[in-house]
Amino acid sequence: MTESAFEPKIVGFLCNWCSYAGADLAGTSRIKYSPNVRVIRVMCSGRVDPLFVLKAFEEGADGVLIAGCHPGDCHYQSGNYKTQRRIHVMKRMLEQYGINPDRLRLEWVSAAESTRFAHVVDDMTKTIRALGPSPLGGGDRHE
């Protein structure tokens, strides 16, 4: 299949209290955004074990998006800060594994920021489309 047919497959971990609500609002507001993200709701972005990210890449994700509450807004006080630290180290680790760190993205999306959520997904889809399929055999070519 040709390169232009590549549809990035993005796994999105959204926190229950802010980002999932923001994504929900994007839906009820009928905001259009790229259909490339597969949303998994987690109670907190701090729940996203680095294992989840590695597993997603291993199973063929082209990108992993983690979205949580803005700094200071975490429902559990500090979950988003912990995620921020993990992601910071993980990006460097992915680089060592030969995986472009831009395939992993952490964003803050509040429950009111439906347009921001749509923008983040669109932008990330664009970035990953430019990067091409994940070296671990990503892409949405079998569906």
Place this chain on the structure above:
Amino acid sequence: MSKKGTLAFYWAGSCGGCEVAVVDLDEMLFDVLEHFDIVFWPCAIDTKYDEVEAMPDGSIDVCFFNGCIRNEENLHLAQLLRKKAKKLIAFGSCSHLGGIPGLGNLSSREETLDYVYHQCASMNNPEKTVPETSTDAFGNVLHLPRLGEDVKALDDVVPVDFYIPGCPPPLEVIKAAVLALVTGDIAHAPSVLAPERTVCDECKKERRDKAVSRIRRFYEGEIDPTRCLLEQGFLCMGPATREGCGAACPSAHMPCTGCMGPPPASMEQGSRMLSALASMIDVDHEKVANTEEMQASLEEVRDPAGLFYMYSMPKSIIRRRHEE
């Protein structure tokens, strides 16, 4: 056991430290020899490969296999010994998880050969010789096994019955495993023959607040010998490593490097350590400026993949470096 059993030891891609660990059994070796005849042990007795090939399948009761699968010869012997042995035991970190040679998976085969034979500072090789799989020597053709594309653990190439972890396996763990094999009182295969908690559970150092204010390289500052090394900022793999060694390294004020592999509850070692470490970094959440402070602190983890997967790269989820 009425009749004597048979025993084999083999070293594949390893340093020889596991053989020393066996010799460290001291007088217990005599007890082992009461129950087993050793039929194959390249380090100690002269049995040729074709003699092993001539043995009937399943005729070796227990085979301890140390070292990773790095080249064709390692692979051949792993397959051969799997056929000949009733119980195949991965002995030591390399056969269990790939071990330190497993870090070779962060380079390609060509890069490894180029570095070792051309770039390495201690190498004097003006003729640019690299190992070939066959070479002509005084009219005879000599063969060398081909170096594999990546490093594999033993169970990546053949089914394994039991694992004895450690680099090298701690004496007490070996003794308990040998005793279990002799008495037959052993866990269901496949399983790791070692205790199931973490090194921290065995470590006698005092833990206070589970917070790291600054990550320190090992040569930076003095160590308080009574306190948790991780709390002092020295990267100790204890929280992500299986116990069984009696926290030998932390007891000697050296951070754990993770040779026993992950505890049974976690799928892999690196993500568990990364997760634990990130939670422990203690910075003031309220100040935005601390984002930079946090990042600067985490930059001190210079080689995350190499640190977190020092012994388990080939059994990590991503396994090796990929080309983008």
